[in-house]
Amino acid sequence: MISVFLLLGSNIGNRGFFLNCAIAEIEKQVGNVLKRSKVHETLAWGKTDEPDYLNQVLEVETVLQPQQLLKTLLDIEKHLGRERKEKWGSRTIDIDILFYGNDVINQPDLIIPHPQLHKRKFTLEPLAEIAPAYVHPLLNQTIAQLNLLLRV
Template sequence: MNDLILHIGSNIGDREENLSTCLRLLNIHCGEIINTSGIYATEAWGIKDQPEFLNQAIHLKSYQSPEDILKNIQKIECIIGKEKEFHWGPRRIDIDIIFYGKEIIETDSLVIPHPMMQKRAFVLLPLMDIIPDFIHPLLDVSIRKLTEDCMDSSYAHKIIVDPVI
């Protein structure tokens, strides 16, 4: 089985329910959930004039290939209702693959590790809850160090410490 680290976010509709539904569907379609971060309320990144996000990091074990994971994630986003009107715009659910073990993948449809994760506090803080000592396979630095060095000044506050899976 492979370790899969995902990041999920929602800023429209019932955000907590969107995350909860996403977790249930990930457990069915992608692999076994091993651990989840707390839930963080975060400022929108990129385009700030939109509702606050709820974000969470997920650690799963999966037998699926990265390409199959991507297909299943896209199905889950459709089921929940990904209604993204523009890049970095509001959405009911967004699911990103952050890491697939220590693999480095770069294709037209998939880049792992996620190429922007180290620049985003809203990704790093939830990752600190579940994999603080994991070493980024390209940057050769721990999540803890990436978080300490992150220049992102947008807010991210943990609002739910131990969410129910």
């Protein structure tokens, strides 16, 4: 078993419903949800003229290997109506892998730790709620430290 951190986001339709459905599917297909942050409402990032998001971070225990995890999460997104039409476009659900244990993965279709997480308040705030002492394996700073730096 390995502990992974996932970021969920939704900004169209019944956003809370899509987050809850994603969590239920993650519990069925990925593994046991160990911790979950509260739900945060945040402004769109990247493409700022989109509707506001609901975001939540989960810590999940899984036996899936990184590529299996990615495929499973993409299948869950598709099952919940995710359409990939444009970068940073609106979506029913988005599930990002933030961390896979302490592994560093750099493959064409999978980069872990998530390369933008330390620049995103909507990621760091909920992550800091459930894992403030977790150390980013590349930046060698805790999530609490990264969150504080982003606020300055």
